[in-house]
Amino acid sequence: MSDTQTTSTNEEMPKEKEFTFLCVVDESPELGPALRFSCQRAKRVGGRVALVYVIQPAEFQHWMAIGDLMQEEAREEAEALLSEYSDKVVRATGKMPIIHLREGNTAEELISLIDEDKSISLLVLGGATGSDGPGPLVSYFVEKAAGKLRVPITVVPGNMTDEDIDNIT
Template sequence: MSDKDTSDRSPTPNKGEPLRKFLVVVDGTPESEVALKFAARRALHTNGVVALFAILEPGDFQHWLGVESIMREEARQEAEAILHRLAAQVNDLTGRLPELIIREGKKAEQLKELIEEDHSIAILVLAAGTGKEGPGPLVQLVASAAENAFPIPVTVVPGSLTDEEIEVLA
């Protein structure tokens, strides 16, 4: 079986198998918190778990190693703080602590690599941006050409959903 084979992604795990994961890319935006709440409610209702994924994108200071190192460490600390704050929310909503993942690199590449590596990730949950900038780069990627498709279902929820609307939908 190749690393890219997704045939073992089961929507309902058998006894002894890992629970299916709802993957949420978190970046501190209000939209990512909507995606998190939706994923947490879906996980609760389907006996799944949530995985929170923060991606540290490379900086533009590679010729200033000292500055780049400091900026990278500050970005990691900020991502860890966001992940821990959101993990508490997921725990409150589901009664389970989520998996926390931090990687460095380009968002789309790191996201695809993680999905290919972890076959218990069953669904990617994204929330569309609500600003004039558009739905966001990952949502745009999902909506673009087939060669950018992820090997799992992707749920895109409106970033403007209220907690009450999430409860009804999830």
């Protein structure tokens, strides 16, 4: 196992063969459409949503106490964000999401999580709409790492409206 910390909570364990849609929580604008897609698909097929937030390692390591404080603050922010989106999932699906909080490189942690948690059926990523491309995670998984995953990837364009998402789910 890697030397990253992992926290997972499952208030209600997913049923065998229940579809679980893994959605990456961050502060990007494309999270909204990706989360709505995940919730709508889970609701439609009787599945679940899993949320993952990956805390990046503290870059400032000169003084250990400051690095520890920065990590603690990052963890508190991550927990607050996960709580906020968890509430949204419950309102949208009627089910408590599976929560994963990890530390490390986001792409590496996603690959590890998907390998470890066999209930995950689909990775849902939000695609950025700016001129810089679809975003680092989408680019990485589509260009370099799609073959490393045991599940399909769905990229939800960040400019999709709620109505657009509802029509395709």
